[in-house]
Amino acid sequence: MLKPDNPLRGNYSHIRADYTVEQDWQVYTAEEHDLYRRLFERQSSKLKGYAAEEFIENVHRLASDGLPCFDDANQILAETGWKIVAVPGLIPDDTFFTHLAHRQFPVTVWLRKPEEFDYIVEPDIFHDFFGHVPLLLNPVFADHLQAYGKGGLRAMKLDAVPYLARLYWYMVEFGLILTPEGLRTYGAGILSSGGEIIHCIDSPAPNRIKFDLRRVMQSEYRIDRYQDTYFVIDSFQQLFDETAVDFGPIYEDLKKLEPIDPSVVLPSDTLVSHTNPVDQKAA
Numbered sequence: 391m392l393k394p395d396n397p398l399r400g401n402y403s404h405i406r407a408d409y410t411v412e413q414d415w416q417v418y419t420a421e422e423h424d425l426y427r428r429l430f431e432r433q434s435s436k437l438k439g440y441a442a443e444e445f446i447e448n449v450h451r452l453a454s455d456g457l458p459c460f461d462d463a464n465q466i467l468a469e470t471g472w473k474i475v476a477v478p479g480l481i482p483d484d485t486f487f488t489h490l491a492h493r494q495f496p497v498t499v500w501l502r503k504p505e506e507f508d509y510i511v512e513p514d515i516f517h518d519f520f521g522h523v524p525l526l527l528n529p530v531f532a533d534h535l536q537a538y539g540k541g542g543l544r545a546m547k548l549d550a551v552p553y554l555a556r557l558y559w560y561m562v563e564f565g566l567i568l569t570p571e572g573l574r575t576y577g578a579g580i581l582s583s584g585g586e587i588i589h590c591i592d593s594p595a596p597n598r599i600k601f602d603l604r605r606v607m608q609s610e611y612r613i614d615r616y617q618d619t620y621f622v623i624d625s626f627q628q629l630f631d632e633t634a635v636d637f638g639p640i641y642e643d644l645k646k647l648e649p650i651d652p653s654v655v656l657p658s659d660t661l662v663s664h665t666n667p668v669d670q671k672a673a
């Protein structure tokens with residue numbers, strides 16, 4: 391017998407003006423709690439040596455038995471002045487940016503189906519909560535994300551959202567960080583993926599390029615497979631500082647340039663080796 395579709399998934403019929411909904415924790419089924427538990431356990435077992443320490447320490451603080459309750463998480467998040475708000479799925483750019491600018495992170499309320507255990511095309515509660523929320527407890531990253539939200543509202547006025555979106559993609563979703571212990575990831579798109587978390591650190595295939603603001607904002611990305619290129623920061627402070635500059639003139643320059651293909655390495659790129667974290671200049 392066919393099971394009815396998840397009534398929460400993409401259900402925008404009860405949204406408030408800011409696209410938020412109530413998280414009704416009672417509506418989750420025992421099967422969903424169990425699926426979340428399995429996703430959490432599978433992914434937690436892969437973090438050591440792959441995820442940034444700042445992520446690992448906070449993912450454990452937010453851990454729950456089964457699906458997370460947003461009110462409980464918000465008690466912990468008060469520490470950095472952030473809170474999460476429940477949403478039915480993707481929301482418009484301006485609404486998303488406004489939430490971030492107010493230190494509110496939108497988290498999808500519904501969970502994927504068992505068939506989507508390894509891969510899902512749209513964000514669900516596991517991606518959003520497990521992948522994004524832990525770093526909201528890191529003060530520097532937390533401030534960066536708020537600045538990003540304000541920058542998003544500004545980018546809308548400057549007709550530059552696609553450039554700014556690349557920064558989010560390559561940093562917040564797919565970022566790598568070079569630590570004294572080696573290369574690690576802090577990107578939510580990677581941290582919630584069973585395969586890419588290993589691939590992004592161990593595989594010889596992808597390019598790993600030192601973070602350069604203009605380079606990132608000029609680079610296209612693909613949403614339907616592992617990334618060809620990852621950009622690598624040295625610290626969250628570097629990310630915060632280098633994005634604190636006025637993007638206005640940079641957007642104007644970028645509008646005159648061709649986008650860079652995701653698989654291309656430029657002579658000006660500084661490559662980071664995945665086996666030995668010593669910098670190499672591209673040939």
Ligand code: PHE
Nearest residue numbers: 537538541633634635636637
């Ligand atoms: N500095 C950016 C601007 O001038 C705003 C921003 C900050 C964007 C941090 C992204 C991240 O528009």
Ligand code: FE
Nearest residue numbers: 513563578579
């Ligand atoms: Fe995400």
